[in-house]
Amino acid sequence: MDFLNTEHQVRYLDYITRDSTYDGDVxxxxFFYLxxxxxxxxxxRIYDFEERSIRPEVxxxxxxxxxxxxxxxxxxLFNGWECESIIDMFSTLSGDLRNAVLSAIKIRFKME
Incomplete structure (x- = not known):
């Protein structure tokens, strides 16, 4: 798994540790990678670690x-929530976040 930087990796590892995410939970x-x-x-504000669920009210x-x-x-990526089109997403996000989106898709669909 490729990370944008060390801080990205540290945050990701913190999230999956706090959640007790098992290896096969793509x-x-x-979700946490992105x-x-x-x-x-x-x-x-986005995820409830006790309930292990998203917080759409964010x-x-x-x-x-x-x-x-x-x-x-x-x-x-987590549960099929409705989202914007790829065109809207990629025209709005910066280069690093675009790369993170592509990597998250690869994680979700086991393309790595």
Whole structure:
């Protein structure tokens, strides 16, 4: 698994450890990989580690367009949540986050 930087890897490992994500859970691994790619992300507003579930109400809390797109796509990889088109997503996100999206897709569909 390739990471954008050391901080991305540290956040990802923290998330899967806190969640006790097992190795074969590609949905959660892709979800956490993508969310860990954005350094300002407050994971506890997005995911409930005790219930092991997403918190869709985060989408109603004044996110930027790019943040909302990224979170919706992470939800989509996790459970099929409706998200924006690939064109809208890629025209909004930066190069590093575009690469993280592609890597998360590869994780989710076991393409690595």
């Amino acid at each position: 949905e959660r691994k892709a 969310l860990a790619a954005h350094e300002t992300r407050d994971i506890d 989408l109603d809390n004044g996110l930027s367009h790019g943040e909302a797109i990224l979170i919706k796509f992470a939800f989509h």
